[in-house]
Amino acid sequence: MPDIVRITSDELVVEVSSLGSEMQSLQTSDGRDFLWNGDAAFWTGRSPVLFPIVGKAPDNRIAVDGTFYDMGQHGFARRSEFTLAEASSSACRFELSSSDATRKVFPFEFSLSLTHSLDGRRLTVTAEVENRDQRPMPFGLGFHPAFLWPLPGAGDLAHTVVLDNGGEPLLTRLEDGLVTEEKMPSPFKKGSLTLAHELFEADAMIFAEGAGTGLTYAAERGPSLKFSFDSLPNVALWQKVGAPFICIEPWHGTAAKSGGSAELSERPYATVLAAGEKAKFSFSVEIVG
Template sequence: MPNQITRIANEYVTVELSSLGAEMQTLVTADGRSWLWHGDPAFWAGRAPVLFPMVGKAPDNRIRIDGTPYEMAQHGFARRSEFVLAQSTPSTCRYELTASDATRAVYPFEFLLSVEYALEGARLTVAAEVENRDGKPMPFGFGFHPAFVWPLPGADGQPHTVTLHNGAEPALARLEEGLLGPKALPSPFKAGTLTLDHSLFEADAMIFLQGAGDGLAYAAQDGPALNFSFENLPNLALWTKPGTVPDAPFLCVEPWHGTAAALGSSGELSERPFSLILQHWEKSRFAFAVELPA
């Protein structure tokens, strides 16, 4: 049956996961606090989609592979695909997606995408592996798109910040017509810290192509913090739904390897910024971990 829910848990954290998109549905600590956005469609129905085989949009929603066009919706097809639960223990599970007639029609490759969730104490690690099972080089992009509640539990009315572990001030990139704009804009970070305000998202996502480092903290001033670490995910985006009344009550912390197509580009998948190309039987791994207040 489609959209089966799997639950993993330990004494600190409980996570519910859906086979549709291998997407996390809930993230709750033992004290009953919920940290993941609950997907209210009045704002945004997503919760934590997995982005493959591309991140962001393509020109006219059409990618090209060696010049041949294929229809491809924003963020690829994995988030709308039914995964198989390949392994499950009380505190871990692994989902798998392989090529099908539906995927071959828009992405002509044989592949294996596995997504594994693992709890260790108050830390959740989400790891993905992409394997090329085709006889030809396979271009792709990959990203995570988890959304967390804003304000954080118990922190109503408090300022919230994102602080990069490396203390950097990475240049800002913006989308134009849904595609990556050419300008490097001044960083909104000051000594590694950004104080969040919904006005920052009036021009859509804030994208940091390079320099955001391998971890950050999302925190309330006098309240809880979520600490993140990233593996093989050089790009970072922060996003919430702009222009809603009231303001959308979530923040997406999105580590990527790959971005939307560049404005004015051909749409060739291999030429998108930070795209990867796997040879036959090669694999790439990507992961993020979030440490929750115990």
């Protein structure tokens, strides 16, 4: 069984599993839950990390310099056992390093660490990727946290996503799990989107550019979650249609293009990390109300 680490602040309690270094719960000190519970009737995920790809690859295969490797949707990190590297009362860091199993599908020496840390009502999740190989390493990295919809105590109230930058980013959709070239009109109006389940009948809503570095997910006259993103230029919203959650997903990288290359380095917004270098990606969420 995976190990569970519990971290706390004066305002929050968070549990993190060694399996995928995945957050299992996010609760305020007054007992309100904000994270989806992983009910298998809808979706077993709660807050998986996406690595070394975000989304799908053509025929579930990536290519590295012309050699093909099997790679399932969102990569292997979310189903890998991490090792606890460091823990305190308010933070924990898990690590995943390259192994015989990972080299069969991702031919690089690497480490991926995930740190969850609390400060009052703010949770910060930071991923650090290190290229321990002797050649450049392409990859994608994303976060996939699911939050309750409706929010605690918000019942049938309207829920919105409001972008800090007030933008109206163009919408990208998926075709068989791959991103299409077509850019659709933005569903945001002056940075605001009122959520409705039918928005997700065509799968995820992807905003590859223009969503900015922060947003607020809120219930009318209810609680809100304020997000900020660092080195995560792509944002997606997703739910299993009719499920009582909404995923707010900041990414660096998207699914491969429909009809496009399987080369990992040619995926949209791929990071190509030089030998011996490190890269950090993080998001924070603050509970208000």
